[in-house]
Amino acid sequence: MTRIHDMGGRLGEGKISKEDENVKFKSKWEEEVFSLTIAMGFSGLWNLDASRFAREALEPVDYLRFSYFEKWLAALINLLNENEVISATKEKNSAWFKKFRKLEAKNVSSLLERGSPTLREGIKKNKFEIGEKVKIKNFHGNEKVSGGHTRLPNYVKGRTGRIIYYHGTHVFPDSHAHFLGENPEPLYSIEFVNQELWGKHYPFSEDTVIVDIWENYICEKI
Amino acid sequence: MEKKNNKYHNSFPLDPEARVKALKTILETKGLVEQEALDEILDTYQNKVGPINGAKLIAKAWIDSSFKNDLLEQTEKVLTELNLSGRQGEHVTVVENTSEIHNLVVCTLCSCYPWPLLGLPPSWYKSDAYRSRAVREPRKVLEEFNLLIPNSKKVRVWDSTSEMRYLVLPQQPEDSIGLSEDELVNWVTRDCMIGAGIPKRPGKFND
Incomplete structure (x- = not known):
């Protein structure tokens, strides 16, 4: 019961390639996939966990053959389709448009600095202790x-x-x-x-x- | 086409360049994205954050033992004060290399990495080979980075499965003792903060 992304310990992989290790984006479209994914991540339509799931739920053959940012692109398209963003129009889906939070340039640095902390203090007492x-x-x-x-x-x-x-x-x-x-x-x-x-x-x-x-x-x- | 029992169908032909262009046009036409915001995001990760942020922390920790103690014990407080917190670095644990322990960081499930401290990850960190092998045969992986860990040392591999991000605090090389903080920054490579390297005299290639 695992998906293809769960790779820890998998056998048969070869040597680690250092090729292009310092190249952040190999082309303009990779830059665009990256920035669009981050921007749409702030829309409120989905969250980081849903976004990870969209990538890992790609079919195994696609997950393995797609490059890193091809996976991001495929996941972004799936998330947009799932949320009917592509088919939505202002006239037909006014409620949807009201929900949508468009990322504005003036807010980018503060939103990136804030991130999305996941610590929620005092919710539940831990059952186990350090050392156990x-x-x-x-x-x-x-x-x-x-x-x-x-x-x-x-x-x-x-x-x-x-x-x-x-x-x-x-x-x-x-x-x-x-x-x-x-x-x-x-x-x-x-x-x-x-x-x-x-x-x-x-x-x-x-x-x-x-x-x-x-x-x-x-x-x-x- | 055969219908597959999977929530997502991805067998679309991949011409990523054309697809992204079309996608962006749709989103722009609907008024859902603005170019300036996209530019700002790229500028942040291409020009503003990078391994220099982490390197400054390490260099300071080497010469200031009280800072080092705070960095290890109250990491998030220190990072917030230095404005080094942020997306993909909301929660951070610093793990120290010693004469007994060598630490290495991986994300076997995706590519989690402390962005505010190291920038975006190198290509090998995201590769199937690294994600698969780092947990099962870390010493062989480290050998491929020209790092031979003595048998007497324990290797600890940190798999970043939660939103906790890990930063390795490398051991200060003997021949760098006495140098200033500014000089030491240049010894701290990206790889040594992942655990896939050790600090190097500046200008010396990773041979």
Whole structure:
């Protein structure tokens, strides 16, 4: 039950290419896709989690063959279509136009400086404490929306790790991406020993991977 | 065409240049975007934010232990005061490299990266190969960046799955001790703040 974007630990990939590593945009259209995506992200029609879901929900063959900004473009088109932005007219959809927040140049710097913090303090008491060992649910996927968005990587499913940070309660992407509310959940950084994730043949027993995990993804204390 | 059971259909022919042009025209005609705002966004990420922001923090942390302590313990307060907070850097944790631990940052699910501190990510950070391999074989990945981690050191890889962003505080090289903050800034490369490099004497290529 994973989507193609969930790549952590996937086998068979080759060497890391440093080609064009400092080229931010390879062409004018990439610049335009980037700036349009950021601008429309402020429209209020969708949120960052929905935008991530639009990219990861591309068909696997497209996800792999599209370049980075082709994925952004495909996702932007899908988000605009889903929200009927392309077909909307002022006459037919006046309510829709009222809802739309157009990004104005004078607000760009302050909006980018503010960003979209996801910490929502005092919402829920954390069940687990730093130092405790916990097991991740042996279920990978969105519990409310079939095939929906999740930020739990498949490679930690059912694995046990130790909590090393508690970050407070944060917006829960599995809910937020589908406009089901923010439903903030306690967020932890959990450290997994590599041999627990990849097997005993991993040669360095001390090496670890740390994954940010919402409480909802945790099964139980060990 | 065969109907696929997927919310999104993406088998449209891809001529991105023409598609973006058409898309932009539609949005402009409807009055939903303004060119000046798009220009401002691009200018921010092409010219205003970049690894120099992170490098200044690291250099200051090297020479000022009380600042270093605040940067590690009260990161968001420090970044807000220095006006280094913002989109894709709303929440930040700084992780310190020591003689026992080497830290490396990845985003296996997409390409999360601390934009206000490092700018937009390098192409390799967004690549399938890096996203797949960094968690499973970090030492082999680091070797491809000419970084050989001694067996005695622990490697910790941070997978950026939430809105928390990670910045690596590299170890200060022995031969840079005594230099001024301004001089030290030039030793701090983008890659060493991701954990895929170590600080280098300026002018020396990453060989």
